[in-house]
Amino acid sequence: RKEVEQDPGPFNVPEGATVAFNCTYSNSASQSFFWYRQDCRKEPKLLMSVYSSGNEDGRFTAQLNRASQYISLLIRDSKLSDSATYLCVANRYGQNFVFGPGTRLSVLP
């Protein structure tokens, strides 16, 4: 079993739709979590950190459930520019960042 798993996708949604991505992690010692966005053939870029209390950044909301070892990302009012691969990341202090395989999103006009 991979340490970080994600919905494989792809997700094809119309502009304006709300889409949710799920991620699970297997190492209960993981302490920090992030969502990265990766455009085709580009480097991953930090989208947002994920906090235990949940956090929101504009149209993006991240949730963490430590008991279930589950992370989610919600995108509201999808834009064409949101089309990308979304990578879920878990980290333990002093250890390497572990990336999930990514979920591809295509927002259609």
Next chain:
Amino acid sequence: DAGVTQSPTHLIKTRGQQVTLRCSPKSGHDTVSWYQQALGQGPQFIFQYYEEEERQRGNFPDRFSGHQFPNYSSELNVNALLLGDSALYLCASSFRQDQSPLHFGNGTRLTVT
């Protein structure tokens, strides 16, 4: 504020050859991690350098080696290249080994023929 820079951008090598990739971390960062990303997959951790020493290593063979210099820049060396080494190699920097997010360079796309 200079971000993470990697060179070269693209590289084509033949099986059995050796390659060296270079990375300069973001200003203020002292830790460099290297990742390999095959097409359609998430980045896979190769190793991390801090204070010029390899601190952690992922599940990669000894053909993959690295170095960190006093100015925090780093090199990734791959010997005896295999076709399967074709991938995007990403360098990421951070401050110390704490849990602050990684900042990635543009990557080096390596093709082994």
